[in-house]
Amino acid sequence: MRRHAVEHAAAGGVLDERFISREFLPYVDAGRLRAATRSVESGGRENSAPWRDLLRVWRQAAHSWDWDCPLANSGTLSLFSACAGLPRGPAAELGWAGDWASWRLGRGELLGAHTGSVEAVAGVVLPDGRALAITGGTDKTVRVWDLMTGLPVGEPLTGHTDSVEAVATVVLPDGSPLAVTGGHDKTVRVWDLATGLPVGEPLTGHTGQVLAVAGVVLPDGRALAVTGNFDGTVRVWDLATGLPVGEPLTGRTRWAEAVAAVVLPDGRALAVTGGDDGMVRVWDLATGLPVGEPLTAHTGEVWAVAAVVLPDGCALAVTGGDDGMVRVWDLTTALPVGDVLLLDAPATGLATAIPIDGPPVAVIATHQGLAVARLPTR
Structure with missing residues (x-):
């Protein structure tokens, strides 16, 4: 489920808020979800999807995703959501909850990091x-x-x-x-x-x-x-x-x-x-x-x-x-x-x-x- 559910959902045309949710996102395979959602975007459906804001925030947070620790992923998603002004949602009880954050997120996707400046x-x-x-x-x-x-x-x-x-x-x-x-x-x-x-x-x-x-x-x-x-x-x-x-x-x-x-x-x-x-x-x-x-x-x-x-x-x-x-x-x-x-x-x-x-x-x-x-x- 963690690895392949989003791929099957995208293939069936049902990749929506049932999968792009605060509850499930901390568990997914980040690389597979990126690829699956890009195939949805190429079909032009993402602009009207109700989960687009959460997906955008997830893309910026997922460069630090840890497959072995969904609770940490949940806390990271909560913090980035707070930065973006999104509501915490029910996933807050899974780990750390970001109630407030002061920095502004850009619109680009973070791929990863060097240990110094790029x-x-x-x-x-x-x-x-x-x-x-x-x-x-x-x-x-x-x-x-x-x-x-x-x-x-x-x-x-x-x-x-x-x-x-x-x-x-x-x-x-x-x-x-x-x-x-x-x-x-x-x-x-x-x-x-x-x-x-x-x-x-x-x-x-x-x-x-x-x-x-x-x-x-x-x-x-x-x-x-x-x-x-x-x-x-x-x-x-x-x-x-x-x-x-x-x-x-x-x-x-x-x-x-x-x-x-x-x-x-x-x-x-x-x-x-x-x-x-x-x-x-x-x-x-x-x-x-x-x-x-x-x-x-x-x-x-x-x-x-x-x-x-x-x-x-x-x-x-x-x-x-x-x-x-x-x-x-x-x-x-x-x-x-x-x-x-x-x-x-x-x-x-x-x-x-x-x-x-x-x-x-x-x-x-x-x-x-x-x-x-x-x-x-x-």
């Missing part, structure tokens, strides 16, 4: 359709999470000797998924996400902290990593050999803290970099040479860059930083696209997404939260 995150969709998140933190570990079940995949990946500051993912032409990580130990490491094992030796050569990583697969099948560093250089690595590709890309006075890579429809591979001098530079990865002049519209450090090719073939770079501005650039013309997006705080991270049934968007991280904005087109 400094970097990347996502990847495997050939079998599974979606993973890869995180790095000050505890010197890299962790992998299954986004369907919310559970960790394998043990933490260890090897870095200092904080992990940058994470990227690459799926090779044969379907092998890799993670590329960099950090304060001045090394870049490559991991096989299928096995959880390191690929080759650490990539060394930077003389400062590795602040940014991007991955790209070229039309000829070669997989490259592009890394930005506190020493002011950007380096390109062949992930098959572990060797540097060409000389370091230079042009900064102090550090390069944002990197993105993209393959244009004509087959050219570009890197887009940002750093402390407020300039955005574009590089041809085949030649190692800059493409045109630096893009000079930001008035502060550039902390985040992303690059994307839209369905119509237009290649864009999105940049943000200390000046609180998010700008979009056409990579083929080096001209700005659309209006500048003004934020109330510096942009610290950027990602792009192309939904199946919606317009392309940029996801922007700031110290105050997340913003999602529709990408302008030329």
Whole structure:
């Protein structure tokens, strides 16, 4: 019952308040319930379900679920319910009861925790359709999470000797998924996400902290990593050999803290970099040479860059930083696209997404939260 009841209920279309209840939730298998409720959500039924608020709170509490101690789970659920302003309900008598709590819950789902702060995150969709998140933190570990079940995949990946500051993912032409990580130990490491094992030796050569990583697969099948560093250089690595590709890309006075890579429809591979001098530079990865002049519209450090090719073939770079501005650039013309997006705080991270049934968007991280904005087109 504890393991399979929610799966059978979801398959029968009766996963409702009889299962998503305060009495039963402390006993369920957290991973199976996450997967079962996501299948319900994909059918569009959750929005009208009376148990949606309790399920949302459960998702935020269940990262600490203990299969062997339902009473502790009940107390955790009661505390999180109090934070969310939900009534205690009859489950309070099963364990600790949260009568009052003062902090505000966000709307995101907590997957788990590092033992230090989380400094970097990347996502990847495997050939079998599974979606993973890869995180790095000050505890010197890299962790992998299954986004369907919310559970960790394998043990933490260890090897870095200092904080992990940058994470990227690459799926090779044969379907092998890799993670590329960099950090304060001045090394870049490559991991096989299928096995959880390191690929080759650490990539060394930077003389400062590795602040940014991007991955790209070229039309000829070669997989490259592009890394930005506190020493002011950007380096390109062949992930098959572990060797540097060409000389370091230079042009900064102090550090390069944002990197993105993209393959244009004509087959050219570009890197887009940002750093402390407020300039955005574009590089041809085949030649190692800059493409045109630096893009000079930001008035502060550039902390985040992303690059994307839209369905119509237009290649864009999105940049943000200390000046609180998010700008979009056409990579083929080096001209700005659309209006500048003004934020109330510096942009610290950027990602792009192309939904199946919606317009392309940029996801922007700031110290105050997340913003999602529709990408302008030329």
